[in-house]
Amino acid sequence: MSYIIISDKTVCGKQKGDSLTNKELQEAGVSAETLIAGNHIKAIAGTAQTVVSSITQETKEGATS
């Protein structure tokens, strides 16, 4: 996932309009969630991680497989 800086503050050494990746945030020891909450960054559309929904397998009572 990638983010764009919307803050007037310098974030992880980058300026407003620059992009940041999850890897860069992790290397800086910074939480994306708190930066989003502080209106410093926002996710770039189309870079969301693929969410794999859980698979539930139903079996009939008494089934052997």
Next chain:
Amino acid sequence: MARLVLNNAFISVGGVDLSDLVASVTLNSTFDVVETTAFSSTAAKTRVAGLADNSVALEFHQDYATSEVEQTIYPLLGTVATVIVKPNGSTTSAFNPSYTCSAVISEWTPLNGSVGELATASVTWPVTGAITKAVV
């Protein structure tokens, strides 16, 4: 060796450069002193250094505007955040070392001040682990 008047210190909290809203910064590192005096120590007590205890103290100028102090610090309350301090600007060098630590954001004063005074927030955050010094 030139003396330094602090007027351009760099302070980053949680990845955000808040230098223009910090009026005071103190990095503190102390070590426990563990006594090792034994019966053979006839002349004087002996000691060794024990565990380090680090902290960072900051005085913020409060600012509630978008992406400023309050909006940056409040979401960090109760978490561990990376704090970076440099004496003179953002460029790290042998003469402007970078000190990085993981601070426990254990306290915050959203509103503090008297009539006619600047709204400020003074904090002392304990550090978990060591303070890392870098010169490049």
